[in-house]
Amino acid sequence: MKLHKKFKNFYEPSTDTFFLADNLKQEHGYSALDIGTGSGYLAQALLRNFKFVVSTDINLYNFKSHNSKLSYCICCENADALLYKFDLVVCNPPYLPSDGINDITIDGGKDGIEVTFKIINSAKNNMKKSASIMFLTSSLSNYDKLLHDINFIGLKTVIVATKKLFFEELMLVRAQINE
Ligand SMILES: C[S@@+](CC[C@H](N)C(=O)[O-])C[C@H]1O[C@@H](n2cnc3c(N)ncnc32)[C@H](O)[C@@H]1O
Numbered sequence: 001m002k003l004h005k006k007f008k009n010f011y012e013p014s015t016d017t018f019f020l021a022d023n024l025k026q027e028h029g030y031s032a033l034d035i036g037t038g039s040g041y042l043a044q045a046l047l048r049n050f051k052f053v054v055s056t057d058i059n060l061y062n063f064k065s066h067n068s069k070l071s072y073c074i075c076c077e078n079a080d081a082l083l084y085k086f087d088l089v090v091c092n093p094p095y096l097p098s099d100g101i102n103d104i105t106i107d108g109g110k111d112g113i114e115v116t117f118k119i120i121n122s123a124k125n126n127m128k129k130s131a132s133i134m135f136l137t138s139s140l141s142n143y144d145k146l147l148h149d150i151n152f153i154g155l156k157t158v159i160v161a162t163k164k165l166f167f168e169e170l171m172l173v174r175a176q177i178n179e
Pocket residue numbers: 011012013014016017035036037038039040041042056057058059062076077078079092093094104105106115119
C-alpha cells in the first residue's frame with residue numbers, strides 16, 4: 001500500500017521526549033493517556049507509575065513499528081475515539097509554526113499552536129476532575145495565545161518546567177480543570 005507522504009515520517013525519541021519523560025517520574029495514579037505517542041517512549045515511561053496506560057496516534061504506522069509492551073494503542077486523531085476518563089494525560093505534540101500540515105510529527109499549524117489546541121480541547125473530555133494534562137510547547141510558537149485559548153475552554157495552566165535549547169526554549173505546561 002502506498003503511504004500518504006504525511007504519514008511517512010516517524011518521530012524518534014528526542015530531547016523534548018526525554019525532557020517530558022523526566023518530568024513524569026513524580027506523577028502517580030491508576031490511568032494515563034499518551035496522545036501522539038509516536039515510538040511509545042512516553043507511554044512506556046508512564047507504565048512505571050500507572051497500571052492502565054493508553055496511547056493514541058493519528059499515524060497507524062507508528063504502532064506497527066512499535067516493539068513494546070504497550071497493549072492499548074488506538075489510532076485516532078487527538079483523543080477523539082475515547083470515552084474513558086484518566087488521572088493523567090500527556091502529550092508531546094507537533095508544535096513548530098507551519099503553513100499547513102505537511103509533516104504530522106512536527107508541524108503545529110498556524111503559530112505552532114493549532115494542533116496542540118485541538119489535542120487539549122479533545123483531551124479535556126478524558127480527564128477525571130482532579131486530572132492534569134501535561135504537554136510541551138515552544139518559545140517558537142505563540143504559546144501566550146495557546147495558554148489563553150486553553151484557559152478559555154475551562155482549564156487553568158501553569159508552566160512547570162522549562163528547558164533552554166540552542167534555538168528555542170521548551171515549556172512543559174500542566175493544565176487542570178478550573179473549578
Ligand atoms: C513530536 S511527535 C512526539 C512523539 C512521541 N510522543 C515522543 O515524544 O517522542 C508527535 C506525534 O503526534 C502524532 N500526531 C500528530 N497530530 C496528531 C493528532 N492530531 N492526534 C494524534 N496524534 C497526532 C504524530 O504522528 C507523532 O507521532
